[in-house]
Amino acid sequence: MMAKLRRTPVLLALCIGAVFMILPFLIVALNAIKSPAEYSANGPLSLPKGLYLDGLKDFWQRVDYGQKLFNSVLISGSVAILAVGLSVLNAYAIGVGRIKGRTWFLAFFVLANMLPQEALVYPVYYLCKEAGIYDTRLSVIIVFTVIQAAFGTYLLSSVLGQFPPAIIEAARIDGANSWQILWRVIVPVSRPTLGVLMVFFFIWTWNEFLLPLVMLISNDNQTVSVALGVLQGQRLMDATMTNAAALLGVLPAIVFFLVFQRTLTRGIAVGAVK
Incomplete structure (x- = not known):
């Protein structure tokens, strides 16, 4: 009681x-x-x-919402998968492999994660121009994969650093090489944590505005957040259409979160138990 x-x-x-x-x-x-x-x-x-429903219909047609939704899902999904994969590889080398200069590498990833995006705009713009991938979805995917992987590497390095050495030694005695230990031992055990990271990376990338605004100037490549900002800046929407735009902008992220909420809850619960 x-x-x-x-x-x-x-x-x-x-x-x-x-x-x-x-x-x-x-x-x-x-x-x-x-x-x-x-x-x-x-x-x-x-x-x-x-x-x-005219506000929803007008906004959908005015910004070609179907294309913008496809772009956002493609970019956010690709970044979530690639950033988690890159984070696992980096964290495996730092946390389990214990490479030399481990502390300096972690400090570098923390610093990269703390940099404001305003400081990255011109260098990223210049590099993408030189590489010939400016105004492509690939450029945004690469940039955000690196940005999100910096946080993922820092987080997973501490998690994998506490991985029981006895399990790794037992796998090595059974003849497993480094790749087999990573994909058959460490990744299955760390799956809840990786699921949480994937959900966060998807939502964080979905909500990004500044870099997609600078990097995606073509209408066919723009994301939902950029389309909302551009249309609002042109002062072409009344109050009903503004709310319809906000609803359509946030609804896919909410649906994604609800679909993967069990993965998120399981990952947080596992972390709490550990």
Whole structure:
């Protein structure tokens, strides 16, 4: 009984926090299906009297949302997979292989992760221009793979550094080489952590705006976040279309999060147990 009473304030605080997190999304969703006249007359907090979908349709057609959605999913998914793979290889060399200068390598990755993107704009722009990949989705995939892998390497290095040496030694005695130890021993055990990283990398890349804005100037290559910013800057949207754009911009990331929430929960639980 006493344990339940102690948990009550925590559960109450979590419920209040959930309401504050969900409420803005619900307001945006309600205003997205509200006509401009109804929005002007009753304000943003009123309930819609009908289902008005012209704002969603107009935004979809105006920005070619299907193409932008494909670009965002392609870029974010590719970065999530490639960054996790690169992080595993780097962390295996640093955390398990114990390469010389391990501390300096970790300091380098921490510094790379702390650099503001504003400092990277011109060097990345210049390099992509010289390499002939400017204004391509490949350029953004490469840049964000490196950026996200810097964080992933730092995190996984500490995780793999605590990996039980007895398991690795047993695999070596059984005749496993370094690649087999990595892919058949370490990766399966670390799968929950890798799943969490993949979810984070996807969502972080989906929300990126500055570098895609600079690197993707063609309409056919732009992501959802860039399309939202460009259209809003042109002042071509009323309040209903603005809310419709916000809803369509965030909805795919929410769906992705809900689909992989079990992976995220499992990874966090495993980390807590460890």
